[in-house]
Amino acid sequence: xxxxxxxxxxxxxxxxxxxxxxxxxxxxxxxxxxxxxxxxxxxxxxxxxxxxxxxxxxxxxxxxxxxxxxxxxxxxxxxxxxxxxxxxxxxxxxxxxxxxxxxxxxxxxxxxxxxxxxxxxxxxxxxxxxxxxxxxxxxxxxxxxxxxxxxxxxxxxxxxxxxxxxxxxxxxxxxxxxxxxxxxxxxxxxxxxxxxxxxxxxxxxxxxxxxxxxxxxxxxxxxxxxxxxxxxxxxxxxxxxxxxxxxxxxxxxxxxxxxxxxxxxxxxxxxxxxxxxxxxxxxxxxxxxxxxxxxxxxxxxxxxxxxxxxxxxxxxxxxxxxxxxxxxxxxxxxxxxxxxxxxxxxxxxxxxxxxxxxxxxxxxxxxxxxxxxxxxxxxxxxxxxx
Amino acid sequence: xxxxxxxxxxxxxxxxxxxxxxxxxxxxxxxxxxxxxxxxxxxxxxxxxxxxxxxxxxxxxxxxxxxxxxxxxxxxxxxxxxxxxxxxxxxxxxxxxxxxxxxxxxxxxxxxxxxxxxxxxxxxxxxxxxxxxxxxxxxxxxxxxxxxxxxxxxxxxxxxxxxx
Numbered sequence: 001x002x003x004x005x006x007x008x009x010x011x012x013x014x015x016x017x018x019x020x021x022x023x024x025x026x027x028x029x030x031x032x033x034x035x036x037x038x039x040x041x042x043x044x045x046x047x048x049x050x051x052x053x054x055x056x057x058x059x060x061x062x063x064x065x066x067x068x069x070x071x072x073x074x075x076x077x078x079x080x081x082x083x084x085x086x087x088x089x090x091x092x093x094x095x096x097x098x099x100x101x102x103x104x105x106x107x108x109x110x111x112x113x114x115x116x117x118x119x120x121x122x123x124x125x126x127x128x129x130x131x132x133x134x135x136x137x138x139x140x141x142x143x144x145x146x147x148x149x150x151x152x153x154x155x156x157x158x159x160x161x162x163x164x165x166x167x168x169x170x171x172x173x174x175x176x177x178x179x180x181x182x183x184x185x186x187x188x189x190x191x192x193x194x195x196x197x198x199x200x201x202x203x204x205x206x207x208x209x210x211x212x213x214x215x216x217x218x219x220x221x222x223x224x225x226x227x228x229x230x231x232x233x234x235x236x237x238x239x240x241x242x243x244x245x246x247x248x249x250x251x252x253x254x255x256x257x258x259x260x261x262x263x264x265x266x267x268x269x270x271x272x273x274x275x276x277x278x279x280x281x282x283x284x285x286x287x288x289x290x291x292x293x294x295x296x297x298x299x300x301x302x303x304x305x306x307x308x309x310x311x312x313x314x315x316x317x318x319x320x321x322x323x324x325x326x327x328x329x330x331x332x333x334x335x336x337x338x339x340x341x342x343x344x345x346x347x348x349x350x351x352x353x354x355x356x357x358x359x360x361x362x363x364x365x366x367x368x369x370x371x372x373x374x375x376x377x378x379x380x381x382x383x384x385x386x
Numbered sequence: 387x388x389x390x391x392x393x394x395x396x397x398x399x400x401x402x403x404x405x406x407x408x409x410x411x412x413x414x415x416x417x418x419x420x421x422x423x424x425x426x427x428x429x430x431x432x433x434x435x436x437x438x439x440x441x442x443x444x445x446x447x448x449x450x451x452x453x454x455x456x457x458x459x460x461x462x463x464x465x466x467x468x469x470x471x472x473x474x475x476x477x478x479x480x481x482x483x484x485x486x487x488x489x490x491x492x493x494x495x496x497x498x499x500x501x502x503x504x505x506x507x508x509x510x511x512x513x514x515x516x517x518x519x520x521x522x523x524x525x526x527x528x529x530x531x532x533x534x535x536x537x538x539x540x541x542x543x544x545x546x547x548x549x550x
Contacts, residue, residue, distance in 0.1 A: 057518040064503075065527055100412055227439050227464055230492035243464060319412040320443065320460050320471070331443045331460065344528075346445040356495040385518055 022050060027370070029058045038355075038381045044367055052362040052370055054355050059385040067345035072098055072172060072312040075342065080166035082347055083383040085128055088114075088121035089325035091170035093347070096251065096321045097332040098172040101314035110174030110304040111253045116187070116295050117160060117169055119288040123194075124153040125326035126281045126288075133278060133375035134205050137214050142205040149197060152190055159183065172312060174305030184296045191289050198285055206282065215278060217269035219361040219373045226272065229360075230353040233328015234280045235377055238264035239272035245324035257294050259287045274376035281378070313340055327351055327378055351383040387435065389414035392470050395436070400426060413460075415471035420483045423474050427489045430461060430470070437465045441486070444496035446504040448478070450530040455481045455506055476506060485511040503528040 028039035037058040043050040063082055067075045079094040080087040092114055099106060106114075131146030154164040159180055161169035169176055205211055221231065226239040236243060244261040246254040262283035264276030316338040323330045327350030335344040354377040362370055393407035393416050403422025408415055418426050430438040443460040452475075459472040476483050485508040487493045497508040498517040505526035508514055516523065525532050534543055 057516075057520070060518040062527065225491075228491045230440055230442065230490070241464065248467065317412055318447075318458075322442070329442070333443060333445050333458070333460070335447055344445075344447045346443070348443040348445075352495065353492055356492070 021045075025367075027052075028055075038379075038384065040358075040370065042367065042370070047366050047368075049362050049365055049367055049370065051359060053359055056355060056381070056384050059382045061382075061386065063386045064345050064347065067342050069341065071340050072314070072342060073310070075345070076171065077166070077168045080168055081382065082386055083325065083327065083330075083349065083351075083380055084165055085380050086121050086125040086326035087165065087167050088118045088169065089323050089330055090347075091167060092118055092252075093321065093323040093325070093330055093332040094345075095170045095172050095174075096323065097319055097334045097345075098312070098314065100319040100321055101317065101334060101336050102172075102308075102312070104173050104306050104308060106174050106252075106306055107303045108253070108300050109178070109302045110306070112295050112299040113175040113179060113304050114170060115252055115254070115257070116179070116292060116299075117157065117167070117175070119291050119295070120153050120157060120187075121167075122326045123285050123288050124150045124157075126285050127153075129326075129375075129378045130201070130278060130281055133372075133378075134211065136371045136375045137211065139205055139208070139211060142201060145197070145201060145204065149194055152194075156183075156187060156190060159186075171305055171308070173308035174303070176305070178304045184299075187292065188296060191292060195286065195289050198282065201282065206279065212268055212275065214369075214372055215268075215274035215376065218274045218369050219365060219376070220270035221272040221357065221361060223272070225357070225360075229357045231328070231357065232330075232350045232353060233324065233326070234284060235277055235350070235354055236328060237261065238276035238280045240264055240266075245322050245329050249322065251321070251323070256298065257291050259291050262287065274372050277376040277378070311340060313338060325350060327354075327380065327383065347386055349383040349386070351377075351379045351381070354379050355384050387466065387468050389416070389470060392416070392430075392436065392468075395433075396426060396429070399429060413469070413471050415458075415473050418472050418474050420474050420476055423472070424484045424486060424489070426472070427459075427486045431489050435466070437463045438470065439464055441490035441492045441496070442469075444486075444493055444500065446500040446506055446528070448504055448528060448530050450478070453478045455504055457483050457500065457506060459486070481506040482509055483507075484509050487511055502526070505529065 023044050025042040025044055027042055029037045039055040040052045041055060042052045063078055066078055076094060079090040082090040127146040127150040131143045135143040158164045161167045221239050223239045223241045226236050240263055242261055242263050247261055262280050264271050264280055268275045314336045316336055318335040320331060320333045331348035333346040334342055337343040362373055389407060389409055396404045400422055403419045405417030430436050438461040440462045442462045445458050447456045449456060454475040455478055457474045461470050474483055483506055485497055497511055500506050501508060501514055502516040502519050503526055537543060
């Protein structure tokens with residue numbers, strides 16, 4: 001080929017004079033930013049993603065099938081594994097759906113124990129979420145600060161139920177154990193120390209220019225889109241929809257507790273961008289602290305668990321309940337045929353919906369933004385696959 | 387709006403396409419014919435008084451004794467703050483239900499999961515592939531008569547019980 005001919009060929013390839021080719025890249029199943037095991041097949045044109053198709057199922061442990069074989073009480077420890085970062089909510093969801101099937105009422109103190117455990121779990125889950133989000137984006141230090149506090153919550157929850165991650169604390173009809181002696185003082189001391197630290201995180205990272213450059217205006221999701229894809233929890237609220245199951249359809253004792261529902265306002269860019277999803281979680285931690293303080297103040301005495309037969313046989317029928325988990329409205333659907341074993345159990349989780357929207361929002365973004373998108377949607381892979 | 391009023395509206399609009407409503411159930415539900423589900427969904431989504439803009443949950447249940455697979459839709463309306471449950475019965479030996487993906491985007495993955503685990507074919511779905519199980523898996527694990535294959539690509543699925 002002559003030199004003259006080559007020049008002509010280059011000119012034909014496009015206005016920029018460079019030949020570009022679409023690449024298919026594989027991200028995962030083992031990738032540090034995927035928080036578990038999940039895989040994306042990314043079609044990229046240089047640094048720009050044309051599409052990012054999620055391939056899930058690597059963590060499918062057939063938890064719903066297991067429920068049909070182990071009985072109602074026996075399934076409780078398995079629910080921990082649905083979302084091992086926020087296992088209390090899974091415990092609570094399963095407990096609540098069984099109580100709805102059988103018409104059991106949980107004693108007041110039991111409900112307060114549940115809320116205390118759940119709100120501590122929400123803080124620890126949000127700490128993990130924002131800590132790993134900034135780590136994925138490249139800021140190492142805030143991650144260690146977040147995990148330092150998370151360890152203390154793990155210690156508190158360990159004292160409560162003996163486990164640091166897969167708690168198995170709740171039972172159908174209440175909770176397994178009352179709070180240990182002196183627990184309230186320890187928790188309040190932790191809250192006193194923890195609340196000022198949220199300001200420290202803000203100083204460290206929240207308004208850092210480099211960080212804002214990576215998250216502001218990236219992957220904005222409108223409120224309408226968020227509802228159509230059934231985004232829930234912080235992801236939904238970041239898009240400006242003020243909805244929280246705890247406030248709008250109060251379960252447990254949330255109707256007796258006062259708290260605000262933070263929403264995304266687009267303060268650093270567009271409503272529903274990665275920054276809004278991040279800041280909503282930061283603000284929710286403060287609200288959880290508020291809830292916890294009220295719980296310790298107004299907690300009544302009495303039993304923590306209702307009388308529930310060992311051979312638990314709820315009447316035939318089906319029930320659906322919603323719990324505001326750390327990753328948002330978590331739905332539990334259970335069908336009973338009147339026997340000792342659940343006929344069917346289905347868990348609809350927040351990450352499941354968040355995962356399905358990634359393909360849509362990632363189009364046209366830079367490849368490096370995919371990490372910010374996954375982290376800001378707070379996807380926990382086991383929750384998608386169950 | 388409560389379940390009885392919603393049922394009444396649907397009954398007037400769709401007549402035979404909409405079946406009975408069970409108001410005694412824990413979550414009142416309305417039976418819908420498979421052929422009518424897309425129109426009913428579209429109506430529930432668009433009607434200004436109903437505005438069911440969110441498909442909270444979609445799941446399938448295999449009722450082997452009745453010979454049907456039931457697809458269950460849990461709907462929620464953010465503007466109106468009300469709920470309703472729709473149920474569609476599909477024959478077990480040939481389960482086919484039209485997709486509601488066009489109404490709620492969330493249905494896309496839910497229907498892939500139900501197809502994967504229960505074998506319901508959602509006609510008109512844009513991407514009906516298995517979601518959780520491997521692509522070459524045989525059978526649908528949440529069916530009541532599912533028998534686990536003895537091996538998968540030469541990997542045994544049997545294991546001695548450690549308790550024995």
